[in-house]
Amino acid sequence: MLEPRAVDEYITAYCLKCKSNLSHTVVERDGDTAYLVACNACGNKHPYKLRLTPPKPRVARAKKGTTPSLPVGARWEARIAAAQGTELVYTMGAVYRIGDIVLHEQFGKGVVLKLATNKCHVLFQDKERAMASANVS
Numbered sequence: 001m002l003e004p005r006a007v008d009e010y011i012t013a014y015c016l017k018c019k020s021n022l023s024h025t026v027v028e029r030d031g032d033t034a035y036l037v038a039c040n041a042c043g044n045k046h047p048y049k050l051r052l053t054p055p056k057p058r059v060a061r062a063k064k065g066t067t068p069s070l071p072v073g074a075r076w077e078a079r080i081a082a083a084q085g086t087e088l089v090y091t092m093g094a095v096y097r098i099g100d101i102v103l104h105e106q107f108g109k110g111v112v113l114k115l116a117t118n119k120c121h122v123l124f125q126d127k128e129r130a131m132a133s134a135n136v137s
C-alpha cells in the first residue's frame with residue numbers, strides 16, 4: 001500500500017491525457033485514500049485513489065490425496081467411523097479391500113486405505129503402515 005500523501009506532494013499517477021505514468025501534484029485530499037491530483041506535464045486534474053488491498057499472496061495448493069492439517073489420530077477416527085468394510089483379524093495371508101477394518105494384535109484397529117502388490121496400506125491410530133497381505137494389486 002502506498003503512503004498517504006499530503007497536499008502539494010508529488011505523486012506518480014497515470015495521466016489519461018498523456019497516457020503514461022507521470023509525476024502529479026496532490027491538489028486536494030479526500031480522506032486518506034483518494035486525492036485530486038494535477039498532472040505536472042499537462043495540468044490535467046483527476047482523482048487518484050490509493051490501492052487499499054495489497055495483491056493477494058499465492059496460496060500454496062494442498063497436495064493431492066493428503067490431509068496434512070489433520071493429525072493422524074483424527075484421520076483414523078474419521079476413517080474408522082466411515083469404514084463400511086468387514087472387521088477382520090489381520091493376517092499376512094489375507095486379501096483386503098479398501099475400507100476394510102483390520103484388527104492387529106500389536107497396532108490395534110486400522111482401516112485399509114490403499115492396496116498394492118503383496119501389501120496394503122493400513123491407517124492405524126498412531127500412523128499409516130504398509131502391511132503384508134495376499135493382495136495382487
Ligand SMILES: [Zn+2]
Nearest residue numbers: 015018039042
Ligand atoms: Zn498529463
